[in-house]
Amino acid sequence: MNFTFEVFEKTRGFFRIYLDQLSLDELNKIPPGYNNNIIWNIAHIIATEQVLIYKLSGVPMLVSDDFVNAYKKGSKPEVDVTQEDVNLIKELLTETAKQTKINYNNNAFVNFPEYTPETTGTTIHNIDEALTFVLFHDGLHLGIVMALLKSVKL
Template sequence: MAFPLEVLQNTRKSFKKILENTSLENLNKIPNGSKNNIIWNIGHILVTEQLLAHRLSGLKPMVSDDLIEKYKKGSQPEGPVDQQEVNLIKDLLETTVKNTSELYSKESFKNFKEYTVSTTGNTLTNIDEALQFILFHEGMHLGIVMSQLKVL
């Protein structure tokens, strides 16, 4: 397994622990000065990984179109998320990265469509660059979530 995928699995464990140890009310609470909440950040990293790794490679994401619409770049929380959706996201944190790892080992990400990310302006040209950016992106959102936890 590529090192970025190992780190990604560990990052996802951190997000999972946050989901398990934070009340539904606090997962949904939008701190003052913020446009989103903890559950949105976690749903967002999940969707972003699927779009950058899978969709840009011509593969079908493991997450529904509804989830993609709800958590994609530029979206915001539209209301409280229920426990069922939290559980779905928690399960997908593990299953999606496991699937991505399996597909990576089978070299399934060959037909990668170049994409310039708005966050840094870098152009991703292959799956390895996408995985490196995904790690940066998830680390950034982990920091946001940890900051939100401190103010709740």
């Protein structure tokens, strides 16, 4: 699992670079043809990881229910984020990845029910498969962020 967590942390680092380099206006902009923005996609990967890894395992999430509700599947940006929000998301990108690795190594995720995400239709049976799906999901949204970036920078 070392490789999985190495990829997890590096992918989160790519998202953090966007947060460091883009203005609030760029992060909040919803280009024509899209229903969300760069910051929503970045926060969404955190919310999804927390639900798939923690909530399904019955382990307390590292983020609030309000955070998850704001960025869960099916949600969309309702208000522009502030710099304070961006700072929190930056911290969560790093800290949730680190804590998930610690909790995994401490066998915190032993009660994992089967779950079938609509994205793939493939059933996740255990924490290792859930982590693999989270990597896929993060990569999917990294691609979306890259597409959004091209539209935002026009």
